[in-house]
Amino acid sequence: RDAKTVALAGGGAVPYDRLILSPGIDFIEGSVAGWDLSSQNAMPHAYKAGSQTELLKAQIMAMPEGGTFAMVAPPNPYRCPPGPYERVSMVAHLLKNTNPTAKILIVDPKEKFSKQGLFEEGWANHYDGMIERVGPDFGGDNVTVDHNAMTVDIDGEVTKVDACNVIPAMKAGHIAEMAGITEGNWAPVNAADMSSKMDENIHVLGDACAQGDMPKSGFSANSQAKVCANAVRGALTGSTVFPPRFANTCWSLIDTDDGVKVGATYEATDEKIAKVDGFISATGETSEVRAATYRESVGWYDGITSDMFG
Template identity: 70%
Template sequence: MTLNRRTFLASAAVASASLSAPMVMAQGRPKVVVIGGGAGGATAARYIAKDSDGAIDVTLIEPTRQYYTCFFSNLYLGGFWEYENLGHSYGTLATEYGINVVHDWAIGVDRDARTVTTAGGHTLPYDRLIIAPGIDFIDGSVPGWDISAQDSMPHAYKAGSQTQLLKYQVENMREGGTYCMVAPPNPYRCPPGPYERVSMVAHVLKERNPTAKILILDPKENFSKRALFEDGWSRHYNGMIEWIGPDFGGANVEVRPESMEVVVDGQVQAVDVCNVIPAQKAGRIAEIAGVTDGNWAPVTPTDMRSRIDPNVFILGDASAQGAMPKSGFSANSQAKVAANNVRADLTGSRVFPARYSNTCWSLIGTDDGVKVGASYEPGADQIESVSSFISQVGEDADLRRRTYEESIGWYEGITADIFG
């Protein structure tokens, strides 16, 4: 095998690469470039800048000036959360933490030269690169649907205008009409998300359009919190929601955006609103950087470091790390571990043992909140769950209300932790 800089780095042991890293750093302060300003990327940028006390030059590349969280966007659909409360700016990261926030698209990564190029023509050098681009969709995963159909059949799985569009469609659906969701296969962003969304749509329809129906077309045999959701649907929205799994055609679905039809196992059905959530993969820049295995980016469980290049870290939804779900809480947790290791690489600071955690809250109806979560540690090959918990069917109303209130406190806390 011919050795060049890339093949040498990819084959080197992670620990050795970390120890030798300061010897190959650029002139002046070491540089970290973070691609993606969501729960993973913004958290990592903030913690590296905050805890290095100016010793590391941090640049965050994010195309949007106002970031809208996917988590809690379902509550906006259901009328429990205001749209503006989903939006967060990067001003504090820039002014209080000295992060160079570049509002642009990252379009290229040269891992040999250690540079990132942007659509605006900038070339940014790095000593360590953090990639946290979220998700993109797999072309052709839902026959008849591609990104050009998102205005007629929205995915609303990247928050912002898509979420607003879906809310408008639901609220203006004809009386007695049908809302259809095409659910995604595993793995995907926020495992309970599609089913919380169904709950929130049902909440709106119960008030505004009580004879409407909801149809879930699902390629999976099971889904997160299924018993909790189905119990809640029967209590709050009895007879409104129908779930069709793979045994009855949920895995054999085609959509026709122009005629607003779905084809389920060959049977054509007209629908009024169709929320298509396609199969997912790591955001495109991870593929461009050459750090994916096809759809996701494999990382080492101790530090979220790419298994392909030890100078690159991948966070959140884009990573293939093991047992953790793809969620905002997970990305935030992973970012802190990665930030600690990046600082150690570049300044020789102490590395703390990796500990990860996640909780996913869901709202089923008014004051009816449920949750699932776990604590995680690095295993030999991947991140593994070491303890877990989940809400139980039959909990009393006061506990469900407190669970919902807990989720609001979490949202306020985590967004402050991410954006400062």
């Protein structure tokens, strides 16, 4: 940071005036007893896309008739708050069609989770009797896994499982730690321009930053990137910097054409990115409303990918 350079794996270096980091997440070793990165091929996290996603899919497809899929959900904060429960819905949708007597076990250290009422209503409607969630009141915060035996120990009660998705506690991507701009597990930033609170010439976006009220989502990162780009352009060229505005919406699909959403707008304060107002789908909505919400999510995806990649 003192030299304002980025060292490359090939031995070269790139100088910078301003540096923007968006490294995503890494995992906190030891956050789930019995699991570390050496276990990820037996009990995949699948929270970094690619081979891990394909592995988890293959393990679910290979489950025996009536088998058990277990998920160890992460503690807050983590990438995509409804993500684990969207995944449960996707797995349940698949198993309902290919292995209808299979069971899904969620071991969760959190007392509550994003869109909980909507997910639980949807699971009851579409996958009745398939999904069981064990929260901290019943030992969900005291879990040990054994990838060799394929067991999950919940507060002393051992369950044999056929596939197990362990999603560990998370932290900022390693380069943020290397740069010395983390405090605890995340990289704190100033809300007005996403600059690091440790170094005004470095900006941190997306999952890696600690910024206040915004969830760690792709929509959030895209919104933060626009604020950051405006601020960096202004700093380097002296051009006008517009007041920062932030927004996020997150859609989840519980079953075919059964989409739900949550979202909010935010403003920059001296302390953090602060929530201004928000909305969430209601339980008991009609199938027409849920189908429209799903179509809305497809339109958003088309729009944001075009926005990012052209």
